[in-house]
Each structure stands twice: as structure tokens, then as C-alpha cells.
Amino acid sequence: MRFQFLLFLFCVFSVSEMNAKALRVVTTTEDIASIARFIGKDRVEVTALVRGAQDPHYIQVRPSDMIKVSRADLLVIVGLGLDGWILPVIDGARNPGVRIGARGFLDASSGIELLEVPTGKVDRSLGDVHPQGNPHYWLDPSNGKIIAKNIMESLSLVQPSEREFFxxxxxxxxKKLDQAIIHWKEELAFFKGKQVITYHTTWSYFLKAFGANARNYVEIRAGVPASPKHLQELISQIKKEKIDLIITEPYFDIRLPEKIAASSQARLRVLAPSVGAFAQIKDYFDLFEYNIQELLRL
Known part of the structure; x- marks a missing residue:
């Protein structure tokens, strides 16, 4: 009996020690967090600072965010200015291991073929423009492999003994993502060549991945709400070009795209821009499954 009790204690302490050694990974978004969990599995504890239903452009920094980053072994950001609010968090965390340029800092956009990189002068008159390019790259599923590779390499730098595991x-x-992409493209074969209206430039990578194209946007410019004139011009364009689909995100006011859809007879779909945007979207694969099923209802 004593032996069994000692064996039990040994197992408890062994598990506790293993959990204590798990790398603390902090990500800015749930999408990056989901991929990090696939790569790190039980060797990591992953925390995302932004919930999937939030607009990642505009985040109110909390003291708890700084505490999480202060304890992190690896900090992973989307980059390209999407999560620029992380900079004061890094400063406030005072963790030299995850400062920009440190081994424990990763900009997951490294190696991504970027869309919509502006040319010429960029200033606030153009709206919420990202000078380095469109930052919503995770919505092309093929970019998920690039993100995963970046995370694998960074985890291996922080914990070299687990390199082969990662x-x-x-x-x-x-392999799982390659197989899923084949299936998703088969399901969305009808979507190829489709012209759509989107609220924001969120969907550029997704549309390109599945062969569709954004003809215009509800916003008059990125981050700038539609004027009455733009609204009327958009409705006229939808009717003239027989565009039958408007895509928006759950964190934008639904009333404006609903009004456009009602006036133009186009269909409106609220798609998920991130893991966790809706309760049933638990991971990166669920994100595409959800959006594809929504589009199949057209």
C-alpha cells in the first residue's frame, strides 16, 4: 500500500514538473494561438491576448496583458501593423527575452507573400492603411503552413531539446492542412471567379485563395465609414454588375451592410475572420469549415 502511495506521488510530481517546464507562449490573436497549439501540443501553454470576436486593429491594452507577456518564453504577433498596440505591452512587460529582435519574439508574417502593399505616399488621409501590406494573411489557408513553420522554428530556438518534437x-x-485545402477548394469550386463586396479588406487573402475577387468595399476607405454618396454608388454598382454577395465581419455594425443588401437584393453573409469569432470555431481548421459552410448556403 505504501509503495502504491509513493508511486502515485511520483506520478503527480512528474506531471507537475512537466507542466511547469511547458513553454509559455503568448500570441496576439486566436488564429496564431491555434496554430501554436498544434505545433507545441503539451509542451506549450498558449494564451491569446485578443478574442476572436474582437477587431484586432483596436484593442484596449490591459495591465493583465503586460503580466502575461512578462512571463512569456515566446511572444508571437501577426505583424504588419495589425497589432501595433502590442508595443506598449512589450515595454510594460519588461521581459528582455521577448523584445523585438530577441530569440523569444516572432513576427509570424515572415515569408508571407503580401497583398495590397501601397505604393507612393501613405498618410492618414488614406484611412487605416497598412504601409507594409494587408495583415489578414492567415485567411489564406496555404499561409497557415508558413505561420506554422515560423512558430516551429521559434519554439525550437527557445527550447532546442524539443526541436524534433516540434x-x-x-x-x-x-499534411492535415494540405488535405483540407484540397477538400475546401473542391467544395468552393462554384466560388471561383465570383465578384463580391466586402466591408473591409479583411477578406483579400481568402478571396484570392479560392479564386474570387472584391469589387468594392462598404468602407469608403479602410477604417472610414461609408458616406451617403458612397452608399448609393455601391448599391448602383451592385445592381449594375449583378453582384449577389456582401461579406462582413461580426464586429462591424450589421445595420449598414443589411441596408445595402436589402436595397440591392444581394445576399449578406457574416463570416468569421478569426478562430473564436463564433463559439463553434475552436481551431484553425474550424475557421475555414465554418466560412465555407456559410458560403455553401448561397
């Missing part, structure tokens, strides 16, 4: 998980994730 590499195996990356290969498993990549």
Missing part, C-alpha cells in the same frame, strides 16, 4: 508536429499539421 518538427514532427509541424509535418503532421502541414
Amino acid at each position: 518538427k514532427e508536429n509541424f509535418e503532421e499539421f502541414s
